[in-house]
Amino acid sequence: MEFFERFALPHPDPMIYASMVAIVVVSIAIVAGLTYFKKWGYLWNEWLTTTDHKRIGIMYLISALLMLFRGGADAVMMRIQLSSPEMEFLNAQHYNEVFTTHGVVMIFFMAMPFVIGLMNYIVPLQIGARDVAFPRLNALSFWMFFAGAMLFNISFVVGGSPDAGWTNYFPLAGNEFSPTVGVNYYMWALQISGLGTLMTGINFLVTIFKMRAPGMKLMKMPMFTWSALITNVIIIFAFPVLTVALLMGTLDRQFGTALFTTGSGGMDMYWANLFWVWGHPEVYILILPAFGIYSEIISTFSQRNLYGYKSMVGSMVLISLLSFFVWVHHFFTMGQGALTNSIFSITTMAIAIPTGIKIFNWLLTMWKGKIRFTVPMLYSVAFIPLFTVGGVTGVMLAMASADYQYHNTMFLVAHFHNTIIPGVVYAMLAGLTYWWPKMFGFKLNERIGKWAFWFNVIGFVLAFFPMYLTGLDGQARRMYTYSESTGFGPMNMIAFVGAGLFAIAFILIAYNVFYSFKHSPRNIGDDPWNGRSLEWATHNPVPAYNFAIEPEVESSQAFWDHKQKKHNLFKGKISKIHMPNNSGIPIIMAGILFVFGFSFVFSIWPAVIIAAVAFFACMIYSSFENDQGRYISEQEIKETEAKFGGDSK
Amino acid sequence: MKAKWAFLTLVFTIFTVLTGCEPLLVLDPKGPQAETTSNVIWISIISMSFIVITVLVLLVIILSKYRASKQPADYEPPHIEGHPVVEGTIIGIPILIVIFLSVVSVISSYQVESTPAGYEDEEPLVIYASSSNWKWHFSYPEQDIETVNYVFFPANRSIQFKLYSYGPITSFWIPQLAGQKYAMGDMVTKINLAADAPGEFMGRNANFSGEGFAENTFNATALSQEDFDKWVEDIKKTEDPITEEKFNELLQPGHLGQLSFTGTHLDFSPAPEGEHAGHQHGDSSDKNHSEHEQNNKDKSSK
Numbered sequence: 044m045e046f047f048e049r050f051a052l053p054h055p056d057p058m059i060y061a062s063m064v065a066i067v068v069v070s071i072a073i074v075a076g077l078t079y080f081k082k083w084g085y086l087w088n089e090w091l092t093t094t095d096h097k098r099i100g101i102m103y104l105i106s107a108l109l110m111l112f113r114g115g116a117d118a119v120m121m122r123i124q125l126s127s128p129e130m131e132f133l134n135a136q137h138y139n140e141v142f143t144t145h146g147v148v149m150i151f152f153m154a155m156p157f158v159i160g161l162m163n164y165i166v167p168l169q170i171g172a173r174d175v176a177f178p179r180l181n182a183l184s185f186w187m188f189f190a191g192a193m194l195f196n197i198s199f200v201v202g203g204s205p206d207a208g209w210t211n212y213f214p215l216a217g218n219e220f221s222p223t224v225g226v227n228y229y230m231w232a233l234q235i236s237g238l239g240t241l242m243t244g245i246n247f248l249v250t251i252f253k254m255r256a257p258g259m260k261l262m263k264m265p266m267f268t269w270s271a272l273i274t275n276v277i278i279i280f281a282f283p284v285l286t287v288a289l290l291m292g293t294l295d296r297q298f299g300t301a302l303f304t305t306g307s308g309g310m311d312m313y314w315a316n317l318f319w320v321w322g323h324p325e326v327y328i329l330i331l332p333a334f335g336i337y338s339e340i341i342s343t344f345s346q347r348n349l350y351g352y353k354s355m356v357g358s359m360v361l362i363s364l365l366s367f368f369v370w371v372h373h374f375f376t377m378g379q380g381a382l383t384n385s386i387f388s389i390t391t392m393a394i395a396i397p398t399g400i401k402i403f404n405w406l407l408t409m410w411k412g413k414i415r416f417t418v419p420m421l422y423s424v425a426f427i428p429l430f431t432v433g434g435v436t437g438v439m440l441a442m443a444s445a446d447y448q449y450h451n452t453m454f455l456v457a458h459f460h461n462t463i464i465p466g467v468v469y470a471m472l473a474g475l476t477y478w479w480p481k482m483f484g485f486k487l488n489e490r491i492g493k494w495a496f497w498f499n500v501i502g503f504v505l506a507f508f509p510m511y512l513t514g515l516d517g518q519a520r521r522m523y524t525y526s527e528s529t530g531f532g533p534m535n536m537i538a539f540v541g542a543g544l545f546a547i548a549f550i551l552i553a554y555n556v557f558y559s560f561k562h563s564p565r566n567i568g569d570d571p572w573n574g575r576s577l578e579w580a581t582h583n584p585v586p587a588y589n590f591a592i593e594p595e596v597e598s599s600q601a602f603w604d605h606k607q608k609k610h611n612l613f614k615g616k617i618s619k620i621h622m623p624n625n626s627g628i629p630i631i632m633a634g635i636l637f638v639f640g641f642s643f644v645f646s647i648w649p650a651v652i653i654a655a656v657a658f659f660a661c662m663i664y665s666s667f668e669n670d671q672g673r674y675i676s677e678q679e680i681k682e683t684e685a686k687f688g689g690d691s692k
Numbered sequence: 693m694k695a696k697w698a699f700l701t702l703v704f705t706i707f708t709v710l711t712g713c714e715p716l717l718v719l720d721p722k723g724p725q726a727e728t729t730s731n732v733i734w735i736s737i738i739s740m741s742f743i744v745i746t747v748l749v750l751l752v753i754i755l756s757k758y759r760a761s762k763q764p765a766d767y768e769p770p771h772i773e774g775h776p777v778v779e780g781t782i783i784g785i786p787i788l789i790v791i792f793l794s795v796v797s798v799i800s801s802y803q804v805e806s807t808p809a810g811y812e813d814e815e816p817l818v819i820y821a822s823s824s825n826w827k828w829h830f831s832y833p834e835q836d837i838e839t840v841n842y843v844f845f846p847a848n849r850s851i852q853f854k855l856y857s858y859g860p861i862t863s864f865w866i867p868q869l870a871g872q873k874y875a876m877g878d879m880v881t882k883i884n885l886a887a888d889a890p891g892e893f894m895g896r897n898a899n900f901s902g903e904g905f906a907e908n909t910f911n912a913t914a915l916s917q918e919d920f921d922k923w924v925e926d927i928k929k930t931e932d933p934i935t936e937e938k939f940n941e942l943l944q945p946g947h948l949g950q951l952s953f954t955g956t957h958l959d960f961s962p963a964p965e966g967e968h969a970g971h972q973h974g975d976s977s978d979k980n981h982s983e984h985e986q987n988n989k990d991k992s993s994k
């Protein structure tokens with residue numbers, strides 16, 4: 044009995060019990076449905092064991108969208124709780140769990156997989172490759188992310204959610220002030236998915252360096268691929284810091300060390316430093332791919348080449364370097380003195396310069412263009428002014444003296460949502476809509492898409508701009524309630540309405556997927572947007588082998604010049620293609636890691652040891668496995684190509 | 693497009709009405725330090741609106757001029773690689789703005805760390821402010837009294853708060869007098885501030901510290917020097933001394949009302965500074981540098 048007590052919830056609530064029941068019911072329904080329709084084989088062979096970068100990309104995107112709704116539900120609960128003074132919807136403990144979960148889910152399990160999912164799908168296509176460099180490792184990365192995400196998501200029904208904020212500052216996150224297993228979940232969920240991300244970084248770095256089509260010099264890569272390259276370099280340098288910090292946190296919590304605990308020679312500030320040495324580059328890991336997506340979309344729908352290609356690349360390189368020298372701006376108020384603050388204030392503001400260059404380059408790309416307002420373009424056009432506001436408030440925060448007043452307030456919350464939502468989330472929605480036909484062979488409905496867009500933008504502005512004001516009026520972040528006399532009420536009510544509109548936008552987007560699946564025409568051809576880069580030089584949806592003939596590239600807009608200047612992209616002949624085999628090993632290893640993480644969270648050591656041994660056994664098995672991949676025959680390729688309408692592109 | 697304009701106007705009106713009718717706390721300073729931060733905020737708002745407006749105007753012009761529906765069907769957008777003058781401008785202007793703001797930032801960073809302007813030649817009144825879940829303890833070594841969840845101090849006098857924490861990291865904040873500073877377990881941080889006139893101010897912990905965080909507030913009141921002296925006298929006459937036992941009771945997690953004591957807890961539970969610091973750190977602004985070194989020697993000889 045004692046063994047099971049540890050899984051009990053420290054702060055139970057009827058709503059949580061209801062969710063437990065819902066989770067069980069849905070799981071049973073899924074299992075029953077798969078069995079009834081005899082889909083287990085399909086699921087296992089086509090998806091769970093796939094090593095195809097496109098399917099892995101789609102699985103990332105589905106997970107990201109699911110997590111978006113999970114994190115979004117948390118957000119709505121918070122906005123309800125704050126909508127008026129002295130609200131009694133959530134109590135302090137639940138509010139704390141909800142905002143912690145919201146932050147972690149949105150950054151790690153929504154934004155990251157969204158970015159990595161699009162990279163997975165698009166980058167190999169943009170460089171004319173057949174897959175990533177290490178397809179099986181790619182599958183392992185995905186399943187590790189997924190295992191981490193699931194581990195985190197069960198925390199609220201088994202053992203209790205973390206409640207120390209997504210920044211998880213010690214000593215608050217130490218055993219003394221967070222005695223439940225919640226923070227253990229944080230440590231292990233992020234550890235497992237973070238290692239997956241690190242492997243993605245290595246995988247894509249090698250892919251982009253080694254697998255570009257003939258003729259594609261670095262300076263002829265499409266901008267999204269450039270952004271992916273730089274992002275992955277940042278991942279490789281930043282994520283090890285997170286790994287180490289999480290490990291140290293685990294040692295403190297579960298092995299009695301005192302690395303972050305004051306009083307025994309440890310230092311609480313150490314966590315804050317390590318966290319942000321990873322954390323600031325992390326925000327650029329999210330935004331750079333978004334910049335890449337906007338570059339593609341703005342150029343396509345202005346029907347013009349990207350202005351200032353070189354300065355676009357240069358500014359991203361500069362941003363990636365600077366992003367490692369600014370972390371102290373997250374705690375100007377820690378008492379390190381005016382000199383240190385001044386230095387980091389300047390490095391932080393310096394980042395605004397390359398960012399500004401990019402904004403003007405996008406404007407100049409539209410200049411003299413022929414702008415078509417499709418849904419992806421609408422998001423990109425809204426991004427420019429909204430992100431500018433987010434950027435300039437970043438510069439305001441970077442003024443160390445003034446940050447003493449903004450820090451820890453709703454002003455800060457407004458800033459980072461103002462960069463992350465119009466920056467990252469809109470880019471993901473724009474990219475998803477833009478590349479949707481690539482993935483599924485039909486477009487999302489434009490009319491519903493535009494409705495969703497307007498709800499999105501208006502909802503965003505109403506939800507977040509008022510926070511700038513309440514922040515300056517003294518509303519600290521992470522407060523679960525406030526009194527009427529503070530005067531924060533009306534602004535928070537507006538924010539609540541905005542959040543409601545925002546939620547409607549996402550419901551519309553979900554509906555659009557459903558609607559378009561049923562009603563959108565399928566005969567859209569291979570080039571529905573009049574695209575410019577290589578991914579549009581193959582079919583929609585993309586066949587397993589990507590390109591029947593390996594393309595040869597002469598410019599940074601290879602497909603456009605193929606259409607306009609009659610560059611010949613496909614000079615070779617169709618011949619058999621070597622492809623990686625499916626493998627069950629990645630999902631099994633990730634399953635083992637899930638067991639490992641779960642057992643570790645609850646300190647069930649025998650299970651931890653068994654899982655660790657099983658994990659290494661899998662690794663040894665894989666190293667001795669003789670898997671030479673498989674060939675798609677010439678015959679099969681020709682048949683597939685014929686189905687897409689004859690000529691082999 | 694129309695919807696967008698109507699919408700922008702709406703946002704703008706809300707913004708001006710709201711900022712107009714009641715000053716926002718941070719922009720309504722009552723002392724030199726908050727005055728500095730408020731000025732810096734206004735300077736940055738003004739320079740930043742220049743950028744926002746430029747981008748917005750360019751965007752509107754470009755969108756209305758170069759939309760496909762306004763152009764002949766056979767219009768072919770040109771191929772433009774870039775232009776040194778244009779690119780020079782879009783790099784140059786942000787650089788100039790950033791240089792300007794850097795200068796402002798550095799100067800003001802030093803200002804908010806030092807004695808408030810106008811009070812340089814007097815010794816500040818030192819008050820220790822320590823946090824515990826979820827309260828603030830104020831110790832007056834000079835007056836030898838201690839309060840919980842409220843702090844009185846003389847107006848027109850430089851005050852130095854020395855901050856530390858008996859629990860999670862907290863952040864001491866009286867928005868109308870000065871910006872925040874963390875209070876931590878293993879070192880003492882400092883805030884120098886002054887109130888220009890008597891008045892009552894909202895003070896709170898701004899850094900999330902667990903369940904009772906939202907209510908982790910205190911009252912800060914600036915009194916005239918006479919009123920302050922009188923208040924100290926009153927405390928001394930009427931309140932009980934703080935004992936170690938009593939103090940440990942106060943440290944228990946929870947909320948307390950406002951309390952007053954004679955004596956301070958510093959006698960039996962000293963602040964983590966000097967020989968009691970949890971660690972050494974490179975605080976270049978620390979005046980007691982030699983003392984620090986002394987302690988290092990003490991420690992290594994132990």
Ligand code: HEM
Binds near residue numbers: 435442446455467
């Ligand atoms: C012009 C560029 C930017 C500058 C100068 C800037 C500056 C800052 C500063 C100084 C802070 C710390 C403020 C404080 O804690 O008091 C901050 C926080 C933050 N910023 Fe930015 N920022 C910029 C762009 C971005 C972008 C592009 C993103 C994300 C995609 C982002 C996301 C965040 C996040 C997530 C936080 C902190 C969240 C937290 O404490 O929980 N920022 N930024």
Ligand SMILES: [Cu+2]
Binds near residue numbers: 322326369370372
């Ligand atoms: Cu940062």
